[in-house]
Amino acid sequence: MDTDVVISGAGPTGLLLGTELALAGVRVRILERQKRRHGQSRALTLHPRSIEILELRGIADRFLAQGRTVPSWHFAGLSRELDFSVLDTRHGYTLFLEQARTEELLEERARELGVEISYGHEVGSLTQDEDGVEVAGIGPDGDFRLRAAYLVGCDGGRSKVRESAGIGFPGSDGTMSSMLGDFAVVDREEIAAAGRVPVLIAPLSGGLTRLVVTSPERMRVPATEPVTFDEFRATLVELAGTSFGIAEPRWLSRFGNATRLAENYRSGRVFLAGDAAHVHFPAAGQGLNTGLQDAMNLGWKLAAEINGWAPPGMLDTYHAERYPVGRLVTGNTQAQTLLLELTLVPDYQRPVAALRGLMDSLLEIPEVNARLAGLVSALSTSYAVPDGDPLVGTRVPDRPLGPGGGRVSDLVHSGTFGYVGDDAAQIAEAWKGRITVADSRLENLSEALIRPDGHIAWVRRENDPPDAALREAAITAWAGAPERAAVRR
Numbered sequence: 001m002d003t004d005v006v007i008s009g010a011g012p013t014g015l016l017l018g019t020e021l022a023l024a025g026v027r028v029r030i031l032e033r034q035k036r037r038h039g040q041s042r043a044l045t046l047h048p049r050s051i052e053i054l055e056l057r058g059i060a061d062r063f064l065a066q067g068r069t070v071p072s073w074h075f076a077g078l079s080r081e082l083d084f085s086v087l088d089t090r091h092g093y094t095l096f097l098e099q100a101r102t103e104e105l106l107e108e109r110a111r112e113l114g115v116e117i118s119y120g121h122e123v124g125s126l127t128q129d130e131d132g133v134e135v136a137g138i139g140p141d142g143d144f145r146l147r148a149a150y151l152v153g154c155d156g157g158r159s160k161v162r163e164s165a166g167i168g169f170p171g172s173d174g175t176m177s178s179m180l181g182d183f184a185v186v187d188r189e190e191i192a193a194a195g196r197v198p199v200l201i202a203p204l205s206g207g208l209t210r211l212v213v214t215s216p217e218r219m220r221v222p223a224t225e226p227v228t229f230d231e232f233r234a235t236l237v238e239l240a241g242t243s244f245g246i247a248e249p250r251w252l253s254r255f256g257n258a259t260r261l262a263e264n265y266r267s268g269r270v271f272l273a274g275d276a277a278h279v280h281f282p283a284a285g286q287g288l289n290t291g292l293q294d295a296m297n298l299g300w301k302l303a304a305e306i307n308g309w310a311p312p313g314m315l316d317t318y319h320a321e322r323y324p325v326g327r328l329v330t331g332n333t334q335a336q337t338l339l340l341e342l343t344l345v346p347d348y349q350r351p352v353a354a355l356r357g358l359m360d361s362l363l364e365i366p367e368v369n370a371r372l373a374g375l376v377s378a379l380s381t382s383y384a385v386p387d388g389d390p391l392v393g394t395r396v397p398d399r400p401l402g403p404g405g406g407r408v409s410d411l412v413h414s415g416t417f418g419y420v421g422d423d424a425a426q427i428a429e430a431w432k433g434r435i436t437v438a439d440s441r442l443e444n445l446s447e448a449l450i451r452p453d454g455h456i457a458w459v460r461r462e463n464d465p466p467d468a469a470l471r472e473a474a475i476t477a478w479a480g481a482p483e484r485a486a487v488r489r
């Protein structure tokens, strides 16, 4: 084998996955088609769960230091925004951070951990057998071939890995498109005085300003068609009555609502993550966030398999857990986009305004806000098991651990499981290097096993009597078999 894992694509998903694998001592090589980073940012936001997972690895501060937080975020462009500040998290806000910066910070971390990133390497095809995957492509020195135990396609919506692995990508073609433009010159006074206009305006780094528009006149133009400066300027005038003095465009792009979900996130030794597995309109900014969370789910499982202690069937839990999340995201973005699309169709404008008014009033109900904010922030993502304790599968808020001190996130900084309970020393000995322990308490639980991705694997409630055999079985189901000699009954 040339390496343990090849990742195709050094976007946010591939970079985070690379760091997760390297953290567990796995040899990983990322192949990236581009010769260098282009510096353009599609996404501008990180939502609460993404910040939490960065916190789980002790690196959230790097991202927080570079961005700006806002407590609310829009859903379907409704007037009333989702309030993230009421969610049970230390990070109840959206972080404005340009995708290019997020990628730079992830790459910095990946390199610190020794991940090999090869720019200018385009993956073209793959073949797999029982023992590994052969990856072929074109690099700076011509054709290359690499053999690895596993290949992960993090190569975006047009994923070559997905195509080459023969994984279906069912869904719907786009029915509408929007345009974005990043401009070096805008009339800031005019923007400040504009009031409510149907144009999304966001300041970017380097003095640039992003404008996003969806026009009734232009929304049926296919997303693949290039945007011209004149078209963008005319659309601004159509929507806002002014072009806001735009000049010196740095990037013009069109994006649409084609929505597709990979029918399987795994085919043998090949996995898909991020946009390679799901594409949709960027409604409420969920694509990059979902990709990071895919990577966080897959990394430790793949590492466990390569390091030889994964329980049977663990790799299949990746599709089982993340595909339903992909369904939720592609579903809610379609619902949001339909509302946006109908707003622009003249015959529907009045009834859609009524529908929007109704939805705004529903969002005033705290439970409705909590439901949608939980969905968009991904804090409500749960990998629940039927008939299990309702806590199992949910994500653990980053609570302080009493009375010993520290927080939940401290336990999993190095990518291990975390155990909280009275039997810490014994658990540490039996699952050496796989579980970090705290002789402590997590709220009113007698014991808790936390997965490396911050979800609950097992709990013993205060009123449940200790049962060493049950506990060993529960821990073994996730963290693999213990070192026998170390287990006491």
Ligand SMILES: Cc1cc2nc3c(=O)[nH]c(=O)nc-3n(C[C@H](O)[C@H](O)[C@H](O)COP(=O)(O)OP(=O)(O)OC[C@H]3O[C@@H](n4cnc5c(N)ncnc54)[C@H](O)[C@@H]3O)c2cc1C
Pocket: 008, 009, 010, 011, 012, 013, 014, 031, 032, 033, 034, 042, 043, 044, 045, 046, 099, 121, 122, 123, 124, 154, 155, 156, 157, 159, 160, 161, 180, 255, 273, 274, 275, 276, 282, 284, 285, 286, 287, 288, 289, 290, 291
């Ligand atoms: C206008 C717009 C705004 C958005 N805003 C948000 C937002 O606010 N929040 C949010 O969460 N999401 C947002 N998104 C979505 C977000 O940008 C994507 O979901 C995110 O980039 C996906 O990351 P990824 O790493 O999975 O894929 P990508 O970012 O697409 O990265 C894939 C990488 O693979 C490389 N690659 C492709 N093919 C090959 C190959 N054959 N061999 C080697 N390398 C290859 C590519 O060059 C690229 O670097 C937005 C999208 C758009 C269009």
